[in-house]
Amino acid sequence: MRRQGATHSFVEGLVNGRVHNPYPMVSVILSISFVLLALVVLVSVAMSIPPGDLTRDPTAVAGVRIYIGFLSQVGIFFWSTTATLCLFVALVIPGRAQTRRIRGFFVAAGALTLMLGLDDVFLLHEHLFPFLGVNELVVLGVYGLCTVAFLLYFHKIILNSEFLLLTMALVFFGASVVIDVLDIEWIDPYLLEDGAKLIGLVSWTGYFFRTALAAVQLHPWRQASVLRATAPAQERLHMHPVPHAHSGMHQTERRVHSKIS
Numbered sequence: 001m002r003r004q005g006a007t008h009s010f011v012e013g014l015v016n017g018r019v020h021n022p023y024p025m026v027s028v029i030l031s032i033s034f035v036l037l038a039l040v041v042l043v044s045v046a047m048s049i050p051p052g053d054l055t056r057d058p059t060a061v062a063g064v065r066i067y068i069g070f071l072s073q074v075g076i077f078f079w080s081t082t083a084t085l086c087l088f089v090a091l092v093i094p095g096r097a098q099t100r101r102i103r104g105f106f107v108a109a110g111a112l113t114l115m116l117g118l119d120d121v122f123l124l125h126e127h128l129f130p131f132l133g134v135n136e137l138v139v140l141g142v143y144g145l146c147t148v149a150f151l152l153y154f155h156k157i158i159l160n161s162e163f164l165l166l167t168m169a170l171v172f173f174g175a176s177v178v179i180d181v182l183d184i185e186w187i188d189p190y191l192l193e194d195g196a197k198l199i200g201l202v203s204w205t206g207y208f209f210r211t212a213l214a215a216v217q218l219h220p221w222r223q224a225s226v227l228r229a230t231a232p233a234q235e236r237l238h239m240h241p242v243p244h245a246h247s248g249m250h251q252t253e254r255r256v257h258s259k260i261s
Contacts, residue, residue: 071194072120075201079117082205086110089212102215105154109208112150116143120197140177161214165207172200 040054053061059068087110090103119125125139147170151158158166176197179189 071198075198076117076121078201078205079113079120082208083110083113083117085205085212086113086208089216092216101154102157105157106212106215108150108154112146113204113208115146119143137181140181161211162207165203165210169200169203169207172196172203176200 040051043049044051044054059066062068086106090106090110093099093103093106095103119139122128125136125143129139130136173196176193179193179196183189
């Protein structure tokens with residue numbers, strides 16, 4: 001009964017405190033949808049492209065079998081998952097002075113992931129930027145500089161997290177770029193390049209998942225907010241933090257917490 005009451009109290013507090021007015025979100029949803037549809041119409045008219053070519057699935061437009069581009073399509077899920085995860089955690093963490101650094105870390109990670117993901121999905125450095133007169137190597141160099149700036153600025157947080165996963169991601173991303181630039185003829189460049197990119201992408205997602213989980217689970221603001229939302233008033237001063245279910249993460253969470261608190 002107590003657990004059910006606590007759950008009810010938490011949900012009631014969540015609804016009353018956060019989700020009492022859906023109309024602003026409705027406006028955001030409709031605005032984003034109309035902007036994208038207007039962009040489709042604009043491009044269709046300006047470039048004499050059938051609207052269906054801009055709205056339908058690429059395999060349906062090209063008339064190819066559904067397995068074409070399988071690995072590339074799977075990669076989209078990892079890019080979008082990582083970007084959404086980082087930006088969501090940045091929104092969940094309160095905007096306080098002691099959490100400003102970790103919020104900035106997740107905002108920057110989400111933006112960097114979104115940038116790299118958009119390039120991967122729409123082949124920006126391979127087709128769009130060269131079409132606009134920008135050399136492919138220049139675009140790759142900009143991406144590299146952005147990544148290095150992220151690593152340097154947030155190096156303290158990174159070094160106190162499971163940075164081996166991030167190192168794996170960077171190594172395999174780098175290998176994929178090198179294979180793409182060298183264009184070695186005596187090996188299958190697509191399998192090696194895309195295989196290395198996939199391993200890097202999964203490692204990238206795994207790293208930010210683990211870091212986000214540690215930040216959300218251990219930080220004292222979470223424990224305090226959960227206690228306030230779930231505990232009866234007379235018991236709030238006597239509650240103790242609940243042990244984490246994943247004991248294997250304790251060491252990592254403590255390292256991350258030492259930098260974000």
